[in-house]
Amino acid sequence: MVKKKGKSPWLVICSILLGVFVGSLTGTTAEIFGVTFVSLYDLIGKLFINSLMLIVVPLVSSSIITGIARIGNDSAFGRLGAKIFGFYIGTSLLAILIGLFFVNLFNPGDSFTSSSTLLSPSAATEMRTDIDIQSHVSVFNVLLQIIPSNIVDAFHGQMLGLIFFSLIFGYALSKIEQQPQSILIGFWQGVFQTMLVMTDLIMRFLPIGVFCLVAKSFANSGLESLRSLALFSLTVVFALSFFLFIALPLLLKVVARVNPLTHFKAMAPALLTAFSTSSSSATLPVTIECVEKRAGVSNRICSLVVPLGTSINMSGSALYECVAAIFIAQVYGIELTLATQFSIVLLSLVTSIGIAGIPSASIVAIIVILKALGLPAEGVGLLFAVDRILDMCRTTVNVFSDSCCAVLVARTEGEKDVLVRTEFELA
Ligand code: ASP
Numbered sequence: 001m002v003k004k005k006g007k008s009p010w011l012v013i014c015s016i017l018l019g020v021f022v023g024s025l026t027g028t029t030a031e032i033f034g035v036t037f038v039s040l041y042d043l044i045g046k047l048f049i050n051s052l053m054l055i056v057v058p059l060v061s062s063s064i065i066t067g068i069a070r071i072g073n074d075s076a077f078g079r080l081g082a083k084i085f086g087f088y089i090g091t092s093l094l095a096i097l098i099g100l101f102f103v104n105l106f107n108p109g110d111s112f113t114s115s116s117t118l119l120s121p122s123a124a125t126e127m128r129t130d131i132d133i134q135s136h137v138s139v140f141n142v143l144l145q146i147i148p149s150n151i152v153d154a155f156h157g158q159m160l161g162l163i164f165f166s167l168i169f170g171y172a173l174s175k176i177e178q179q180p181q182s183i184l185i186g187f188w189q190g191v192f193q194t195m196l197v198m199t200d201l202i203m204r205f206l207p208i209g210v211f212c213l214v215a216k217s218f219a220n221s222g223l224e225s226l227r228s229l230a231l232f233s234l235t236v237v238f239a240l241s242f243f244l245f246i247a248l249p250l251l252l253k254v255v256a257r258v259n260p261l262t263h264f265k266a267m268a269p270a271l272l273t274a275f276s277t278s279s280s281s282a283t284l285p286v287t288i289e290c291v292e293k294r295a296g297v298s299n300r301i302c303s304l305v306v307p308l309g310t311s312i313n314m315s316g317s318a319l320y321e322c323v324a325a326i327f328i329a330q331v332y333g334i335e336l337t338l339a340t341q342f343s344i345v346l347l348s349l350v351t352s353i354g355i356a357g358i359p360s361a362s363i364v365a366i367i368v369i370l371k372a373l374g375l376p377a378e379g380v381g382l383l384f385a386v387d388r389i390l391d392m393c394r395t396t397v398n399v400f401s402d403s404c405c406a407v408l409v410a411r412t413e414g415e416k417d418v419l420v421r422t423e424f425e426l427a
Contacts, residue, residue: 012272015207019214019276027219041216048209051202052273052282055195059285060159060307061166062192067303068170069185076413083412084305087405088313089349091251095243095397096348099319100326100341102239108231109330112382159281159311159356196293199285203269210276217278217388229386232327236390239319244397248404256404256411258419266294266419267403274399278391280310280357283399291403296417297410305409309402310357316397317362318352320390324362325369328379340373347372357398359391 026037071077145160154161173184249260264271270290274283284307291302325344329336336344351365363380370377410418 011207012210012269012276015211016214016272016276019211020218022211023215023218026215038216038219041212041219045209045213045216048202048205048212049277049279049282051205052199052277052285055198055202055285056159056281057162058191059195059199059288060162061169062188062195063288063299063303064163064166064307065170065173065188066185066192067300068167069173069181069188071174071300080301080304080409080413083409084308084405087408088309091248091401091405092313092315092318092349092352093345094247095315095319095401096322096345098243098247099236099239099323099348100345102235102242103323103326106231106235106238107330108235109327109332111231112229112327112331159307163307163311192299195285196289199289203273203286206269206273210272213276213278214392217392220388229382232323232383233386233390235327236320236323237393239323240316240393240397243315243319244400248400252404252407256408256418258407258411262419262421263295263403263407264400266290266421267400269294270399270403271396274395275392278359278388278395280314280395280398280402282357283395284310284357287399287403291406294421295403295407295419296415296421297406298415298417301410301413301415302406305406306402309405310399312353313402313405314352314355314357314398315401316394317355317365318348319397320362320394321352321365321369322348324366324380324383325373325375328366328370328382329375331382332376332379334375343373344369357395359395360387362391362394363387 023038023041028036028038030037032040071080146164148154148161148165151165154165173181176184252258252260252263267287267290270283270287273286274280277283280287287310288302288306291297291306292299297305322344325348326336326341347369348365351368352362355361355365363383366383367377367380369375370379407418
């Protein structure tokens, strides 16, 4: 087995802090030998994210196929599915309501002054590029993604199509004759284990990748932009923290009867990766490894809950969408009735299911919500300056929420080995 170097959370935490400091210091203009520092951070950061994305397709397919092939004949299949979806919807709704509470409490849009620096030009350009490459979020689009007409399409980053194909493939595999079945299951198990070893290898570069990604974010957005949107940013961070540190741990304690602190420790590498990459899809290999190897959830549960959750359970994003939409309405002085706020809650829930686990995906969803309610869609420009930094926070919450779902389902399915290990390498 590959030794798990570079997984020390303390080293990664230092890289994050260093990234914040160095990125803010160098900004977008400082250069070396005619090359800007920010483009170097960008290059190395992209290489790191690409290497994680590279293993997502084989990892997700092998994880789901081996998991489903084993339980395809199991009568618990339907019950498991209902439990998983119940948890996804329940936690996302809870997150949105927490966001709704705090945005109404702090009213960040009311004290917002239009003289504030809204948009750092480089951050805005980068954000627009991110938005352009994404497809529109609509219910029809989401449904169409589930069944792609071609399996190769599913391999082009269409996670829902890939998950659907793998689920059906695994189920069909559980129905074939024993001899070819064991050969195929052995093959997919081999792919799965190989992908985990590859994840270990990539994770050795985590501190470098993290440093560059964080430095790039702070070089582009800077601490200044956080200041101009301080109350909005604080509202988001406060609401996300409440959900992350109070609501989810309570669920773990009361329903799953496990120690939330142990779970945080088990998930530390995945949370730090999510924070620095702002992409729950890129974090997926690390999430799977942490949930299975460190938290001790069985492959049977993890293979279903985590990949599916990465695609459709975006609690942190749902919360953010709700807070952002209401903030924009407040800035424009639009009075929101109870019915409109209720629509925002529902729309945040639905659109969060449709967005991809990539940086800035929520921006598209917020535009959809604003348009649907007749609110000024250009108001989304207000968020550009701080979106990347808040994205780091909400992606961490998305990943933790998926992992909590895996623990809850595993414990309620009677798994006793979950989080029995309490010591994880921290140094
Ligand atoms: N970056 C988030 C994720 O990957 C999605 C978003 O809210 O923009 O989970």
